[in-house]
Amino acid sequence: MGKTQVRETNRNIYDIKNKENYDIKISGLTKKIVEEISTKKNEPKWMLELRLKALEVYNKLTLPDWGPDLSELDMNKIATYVRPKSKINSSWKNVPEDIKDTFDKLGIPEAEKKSLAGVGAQYDSEIVYHSIKEELVKQGVIYTDFDTAVREYPDIVKKYFMKCVPVSDHKFAALHYAVWSGGSFVYVPKGIKVDIPLQSYFRLNAKGAGQFEHTLIIVDEGATLQFIEGCSAPKYNETNLHAGCVELFVKENAFLRYSTIENWSKNMLNLNTKRVIVEKNGTIEWVTGSFGSKISMLYPMSVLNGENAKCEFTGISFAGKGQNLDTGLKVVHNAKNTSSVINSKSISKNGGICTFRSNAHVKSNAKNSKVTVSCESLMLDSMSSSDTIPVCNIETDDTEFSHEAKIGKISDEAIFYIMSRGISEEEAKAMIVRGFAEPISKALPLEYAVEMNNLINLELEGSIG
Amino acid sequence: MELLKIEDLYVNAGEKEILKGINLNINKGEIHVIMGPNGSGKTTTANAILNNPNYKKVRGNIVFEGENINELKTDKIAKKGIFMSFQSPEEIPGISVTNFLKYAKNQTTGKPVKVFQFKDELKKYMDELNMNSKYMERSLNVGFSGGEKKKNEILQMLILNPKLAILDETDSGLDVDAIKTVSKGIEMFKNSENAILIITHNTKILHSLKVDYVHILVNGKIVKTGTQELAEEIEESGYEKYKKANE
Amino acid sequence: MEYILNHTPLKTSNNYGINNIKLDINIPTVRNYDNFLIMSTEVDKLEIINLDVIKENKNLTSKIGIEVKQNYGIDIIVPKKVEMKEPIILEFNLDEDSIALVENINIVYEENAKADFIIKYISIDDDEQFHYLKQITKASSNSKGSITIINMLNENSNSFIAIENNIEDNANIEYNLIELGGKNKISNYYAKLKGNMSKNVVKNVYVGNNNNIIDINYNIEIYGQNAKCKIESQGAIKDNCKKNFKGTIDFKEGAKKSTGSENENCILLSNTARAKSLPMLLCHEEDVEGEHGVSSGKIDDDKLFYIMTRGISINEAKRLIIKAHFSDIIKNIKDENTQSEIENKVDKLLQ
Structure with missing residues (x-):
C-alpha cells in the first residue's frame, strides 16, 4: 500500500535540524534578561512592567507537587529568546531558504493554498510568515502576530491580555508572561463567519530553547471561527521547553473550534496553558491530538460564564517510550443551562505513561446544567501505564452529572x-x-x-x- | 476434489478439553452441516480451523488443499481461502464497513481494489441481502441489530469469495424473513468450486438449503454422519438418543 | 486543633481541594473503655484475644494520618475450616462514661474459614464523642466472609474508621460500610489483593446533613491474577453537608486478567450541599479490565414523576428513591434486625 514510504518521509520531516543561524539568542531568566527581551522587541513600557511583575510572581511560586517530575528543568540553561534572521513576511518567497524549506516539508504553504484562510508560522521565538485572505481583512477580521498586535491594537490587547489566564495561575503561566514572544492574535468582528480555518504553526529549531508564544483570540458576538494550531521540533539531547499561553474569548452567540495537533520532539517539556471564557449561548469546541513531547502538562480550561454556554472537548494522547503525557481538562459551569461533553482517549505503549487529569466544577448557580465525561484508555503492553484522575465538584442539586471511564487492552x-x-x-x-x-x-x-x-x-x- | 481434511483433532479451550478426536473431509461443491447440542464443541471446531489463539490444538491435523494449516496464523488461513462467519461478530468502532472490506479484499487477493467496481459490487450484494446501503459507511457492526450483523457476515463472505465458508450459528436468533435472505446469500455464493460448512444447533436454515452431509457432534466427537434425513430426524426427536449413546 | 488527614494515594492539583481533608477537632482524653458486647451463637469456635493496650500504653495510627492513645483492642481468629453459621455481632456503645473509643480489631480468617461480622457503633446520649477504629483483616486462602461496619453515632461526634485488608489466593471478602452518624465521618479503606482469584467487594452507604463532613478514601491494589474487585458507593447529602469520595483501583503489573469496577452515586438534596468525587483508575498492566462511573446531582425527574402519579408526595418520593438505591447494599447485611435498625436511622436522617 506504499505505507512504508509515507512513514519514512514523515519521520524525517519532523526531525529536520537546521543549522543554528540566529540574530539573537538569550539564555537564562533574570530581571536583566527580561528587560533585554523587551528592548530587543521594541515594546511599549506597559508591557515591560507586566513582564517584570510576572517574573516576581514566577520567583515566588513553587513547582507543582503533583504530576510528572519536572526537576530536570533548569531555567538558566533554557534559551528564553531566540530571534531568527528573518523579519515577518507576507510572502513565502521572502522567508529565508532554510526556514522556508522546513515549512515546505511540513506542508504548511501547501495547506494554505488548499484549505486555509490564513497562516502564521513561528520559527523559534518569532513569527516569520503571516498572511490572511483579503476578503477577511475587508470584513474587519484581524489575524496577525502577537507582537504586532501589541503595537498596533494596544487597546484591544490591554483589554483582554492576562484577563483569561491570570499571571499567578501557576508557575509556568508566570514564566510565560515574563518572557512571552511571538504567537497569534485574532479578532473576528460581530456576526462575521470565518468558515475556512486559520492556522498557526509553531516550529522550535534551536537547541535547548524555550518557546513562549502568546495566542489571543476574540470571537465577537454572533461570529464564528475555526483555528488550528500545529507544533513540532527536531529532537536534541538537551531539554527544550514550551510554555505558551492561549487566551480565548467567545462572546454571546459566538462559536470557536480550536484544534491542536501537537508533535513536539521527545526532549520537550510541554507546559502549556489554554483557557477560554464563553458567554451566553456561546460554544467552544476543543479538538486535540497530543503525540509528542517528553513531558506534557496540559489541561485546557473552559469557563462557561453565560447561560446556555456549551463546551465540547475531544482529545487523544498517545504516549510512547520515554513519554509522560499528563493531560486532561478543566471545566467550570458558572451559569444556568450550561453543558459540557467531554470525550478523552489515551493510548500508551512501550513504557509510555498517559494520565488523564480533570476537574469538572459545577457551581451552585449552574442550575439545569449537564456534564458528561467519558474517558477511555488503551494499553498496548504492560511496560506502560495509564492513570485516570478525574475530579468532580458538584455544588448544586439541579445538575445531571455523569462520568465514565474505561481502561483495557485491544x-x-x-x-x-x-x-x-x-x-x-x-x-x-x-x-x-x-x-x-x-x-x-x-x-x-x-x-x-x-x-x-x-x-x-x-x-x-x-x-x- | 478434497478441500479440507480434519484428522483426529483434539482441542482445548483454556484447561478444558472440548474436541476429542474429530475427523472430517470436505470436497469442492459440497455443503456440510455440523449439528449438536449446546456445548458439544461446534464453535470450537470453527475457531480451531481458523487457529484462534484461545483454542489450543492438542493433537491431530487440519489440512487445507493438501497443506497442513495447524500452525498457520489466522490471516494466512483466511488468505488461503477459508472464511468464518461469526456467531456474535465483534464491534469495531471507527472502521467503516466499506473500508474494512476493501482492505480485506486487497489483502486476500493481493491485488489493488478498483474503488468504483468494488462499490458497485458491494451495493449489488447489499441490495440482494436487503441491507440498507447507509450501513456501508457505518462502523463495522457497531450498533447493528443481531440480524444486521449476520447479514453483514454473509455480505463479507460474498465479497471475499472464499473456497470454504464456515458459517457458525448464522441462523440463530433470526426471524423467518432474515433466514430466507441469509439462505439466498448462501445460494448466491455456492458453486462447484467451493464448499460450505454450516454449524448450527437447529434445523431452520436446512429447510431452504440442499445439503450433502449432516454430522452429529456430541461431547467433542462426531457420533453420526448422514444426509439431510438425519437433520429431519434430529428435528423430530432431538439429540437425546445420541447424548445417551455417548455417555 | 487543625489536622490534615486522609491523603489520596496519588496527588492531583491542590486547587481541586480533594487531596486531603482539613479538620478542626478536639480529641478528648482517652480513658478506659469496656462498654461493649460480643454476640455469637458459636463463640467457642472462635479464638478471641483481648489485647491489653492500656498497660502497653499503645498509640493508634493508621492511613488516616491521626495518632491517638488507644483504649481497646481485640484479635478474633476464625480457625482453619471453621464455618460460622450465624454472624458474629460486636456492639460498642458510647456515653458520658465512655466518650472516647480508640481501638483496633484484628480479624484473621485462616484457610478455608467462613464467617460474617457485624460491628456497630452506637451513641447512647448526645454528648460529643470520639471514635477511632483501625480494623485489620487477613483473609487466608480459600476463606470467605463479610464484614459490616455501622457508624450510628450522634450528631455531635467524630468518627474515624480505617481498614486494612490482605486477601490471598481464592479468598473472598466483602465489606459493607454504613456511615450514618457523626458530625465528621472520615474513613479510609485499603485492600491488597495479593492472591490469584482473590475477590473483594466494598459497598458503602452514607447520609449527611447539617454541617457534616464526610471524607471517604478507598484504595484497592491488585497484585494477583484473575482477581476481582468492586467499589460501590451510594449516598445522599443535604443541608450544608460536604462530601468527598475518593476511590482508587490500582492494577499493579502482573495483575493479568483481573477486573475492577467502581460506581459512585450521590444525590444532593439541597443547593448548599457540596459533593466532590475522585474515582481514580491506575493501571500498570495491559491485560485487565477497569471501569468506573460517577453520577451526582438530582434524582431523575421521570422517576419522581412516575412515583408522584401514584399519589406520593415529592419528599416521600425522593426518600423512596434514595432508599431504593441503598436497599441492595442493606439487604446484603446478614442480620435482619441490623437491617431494620439501619433503615430506621436512614428514614430519620432523610426527614
Whole structure:
C-alpha cells in the first residue's frame, strides 16, 4: 500500500535540524534578561512592567507537587529568546531558504493554498510568515502576530491580555508572561463567519530553547471561527521547553473550534496553558491530538460564564517510550443551562505513561446544567501505564452529572475477527487503534486527519508486530 | 476434489478439553452441516480451523488443499481461502464497513481494489441481502441489530469469495424473513468450486438449503454422519438418543 | 486543633481541594473503655484475644494520618475450616462514661474459614464523642466472609474508621460500610489483593446533613491474577453537608486478567450541599479490565414523576428513591434486625 514510504518521509520531516543561524539568542531568566527581551522587541513600557511583575510572581511560586517530575528543568540553561534572521513576511518567497524549506516539508504553504484562510508560522521565538485572505481583512477580521498586535491594537490587547489566564495561575503561566514572544492574535468582528480555518504553526529549531508564544483570540458576538494550531521540533539531547499561553474569548452567540495537533520532539517539556471564557449561548469546541513531547502538562480550561454556554472537548494522547503525557481538562459551569461533553482517549505503549487529569466544577448557580465525561484508555503492553484522575465538584442539586471511564487492552477477539478476514495481526491492531482515535480524526480537516493517522502509524511502528 | 481434511483433532479451550478426536473431509461443491447440542464443541471446531489463539490444538491435523494449516496464523488461513462467519461478530468502532472490506479484499487477493467496481459490487450484494446501503459507511457492526450483523457476515463472505465458508450459528436468533435472505446469500455464493460448512444447533436454515452431509457432534466427537434425513430426524426427536449413546 | 488527614494515594492539583481533608477537632482524653458486647451463637469456635493496650500504653495510627492513645483492642481468629453459621455481632456503645473509643480489631480468617461480622457503633446520649477504629483483616486462602461496619453515632461526634485488608489466593471478602452518624465521618479503606482469584467487594452507604463532613478514601491494589474487585458507593447529602469520595483501583503489573469496577452515586438534596468525587483508575498492566462511573446531582425527574402519579408526595418520593438505591447494599447485611435498625436511622436522617 506504499505505507512504508509515507512513514519514512514523515519521520524525517519532523526531525529536520537546521543549522543554528540566529540574530539573537538569550539564555537564562533574570530581571536583566527580561528587560533585554523587551528592548530587543521594541515594546511599549506597559508591557515591560507586566513582564517584570510576572517574573516576581514566577520567583515566588513553587513547582507543582503533583504530576510528572519536572526537576530536570533548569531555567538558566533554557534559551528564553531566540530571534531568527528573518523579519515577518507576507510572502513565502521572502522567508529565508532554510526556514522556508522546513515549512515546505511540513506542508504548511501547501495547506494554505488548499484549505486555509490564513497562516502564521513561528520559527523559534518569532513569527516569520503571516498572511490572511483579503476578503477577511475587508470584513474587519484581524489575524496577525502577537507582537504586532501589541503595537498596533494596544487597546484591544490591554483589554483582554492576562484577563483569561491570570499571571499567578501557576508557575509556568508566570514564566510565560515574563518572557512571552511571538504567537497569534485574532479578532473576528460581530456576526462575521470565518468558515475556512486559520492556522498557526509553531516550529522550535534551536537547541535547548524555550518557546513562549502568546495566542489571543476574540470571537465577537454572533461570529464564528475555526483555528488550528500545529507544533513540532527536531529532537536534541538537551531539554527544550514550551510554555505558551492561549487566551480565548467567545462572546454571546459566538462559536470557536480550536484544534491542536501537537508533535513536539521527545526532549520537550510541554507546559502549556489554554483557557477560554464563553458567554451566553456561546460554544467552544476543543479538538486535540497530543503525540509528542517528553513531558506534557496540559489541561485546557473552559469557563462557561453565560447561560446556555456549551463546551465540547475531544482529545487523544498517545504516549510512547520515554513519554509522560499528563493531560486532561478543566471545566467550570458558572451559569444556568450550561453543558459540557467531554470525550478523552489515551493510548500508551512501550513504557509510555498517559494520565488523564480533570476537574469538572459545577457551581451552585449552574442550575439545569449537564456534564458528561467519558474517558477511555488503551494499553498496548504492560511496560506502560495509564492513570485516570478525574475530579468532580458538584455544588448544586439541579445538575445531571455523569462520568465514565474505561481502561483495557485491544480485545483478542476483535483481533481474531479482523485476522479471519485475511488481515495481518499488526494491521488488525493498527486498525483498531485508528478506529479508537477516529472521533478525533473525524473532527479535524482532512489534511490534518491524514497527518494524525500518519502519526499514529509512526507511533505504532516498533511497538506492534 | 478434497478441500479440507480434519484428522483426529483434539482441542482445548483454556484447561478444558472440548474436541476429542474429530475427523472430517470436505470436497469442492459440497455443503456440510455440523449439528449438536449446546456445548458439544461446534464453535470450537470453527475457531480451531481458523487457529484462534484461545483454542489450543492438542493433537491431530487440519489440512487445507493438501497443506497442513495447524500452525498457520489466522490471516494466512483466511488468505488461503477459508472464511468464518461469526456467531456474535465483534464491534469495531471507527472502521467503516466499506473500508474494512476493501482492505480485506486487497489483502486476500493481493491485488489493488478498483474503488468504483468494488462499490458497485458491494451495493449489488447489499441490495440482494436487503441491507440498507447507509450501513456501508457505518462502523463495522457497531450498533447493528443481531440480524444486521449476520447479514453483514454473509455480505463479507460474498465479497471475499472464499473456497470454504464456515458459517457458525448464522441462523440463530433470526426471524423467518432474515433466514430466507441469509439462505439466498448462501445460494448466491455456492458453486462447484467451493464448499460450505454450516454449524448450527437447529434445523431452520436446512429447510431452504440442499445439503450433502449432516454430522452429529456430541461431547467433542462426531457420533453420526448422514444426509439431510438425519437433520429431519434430529428435528423430530432431538439429540437425546445420541447424548445417551455417548455417555 | 487543625489536622490534615486522609491523603489520596496519588496527588492531583491542590486547587481541586480533594487531596486531603482539613479538620478542626478536639480529641478528648482517652480513658478506659469496656462498654461493649460480643454476640455469637458459636463463640467457642472462635479464638478471641483481648489485647491489653492500656498497660502497653499503645498509640493508634493508621492511613488516616491521626495518632491517638488507644483504649481497646481485640484479635478474633476464625480457625482453619471453621464455618460460622450465624454472624458474629460486636456492639460498642458510647456515653458520658465512655466518650472516647480508640481501638483496633484484628480479624484473621485462616484457610478455608467462613464467617460474617457485624460491628456497630452506637451513641447512647448526645454528648460529643470520639471514635477511632483501625480494623485489620487477613483473609487466608480459600476463606470467605463479610464484614459490616455501622457508624450510628450522634450528631455531635467524630468518627474515624480505617481498614486494612490482605486477601490471598481464592479468598473472598466483602465489606459493607454504613456511615450514618457523626458530625465528621472520615474513613479510609485499603485492600491488597495479593492472591490469584482473590475477590473483594466494598459497598458503602452514607447520609449527611447539617454541617457534616464526610471524607471517604478507598484504595484497592491488585497484585494477583484473575482477581476481582468492586467499589460501590451510594449516598445522599443535604443541608450544608460536604462530601468527598475518593476511590482508587490500582492494577499493579502482573495483575493479568483481573477486573475492577467502581460506581459512585450521590444525590444532593439541597443547593448548599457540596459533593466532590475522585474515582481514580491506575493501571500498570495491559491485560485487565477497569471501569468506573460517577453520577451526582438530582434524582431523575421521570422517576419522581412516575412515583408522584401514584399519589406520593415529592419528599416521600425522593426518600423512596434514595432508599431504593441503598436497599441492595442493606439487604446484603446478614442480620435482619441490623437491617431494620439501619433503615430506621436512614428514614430519620432523610426527614
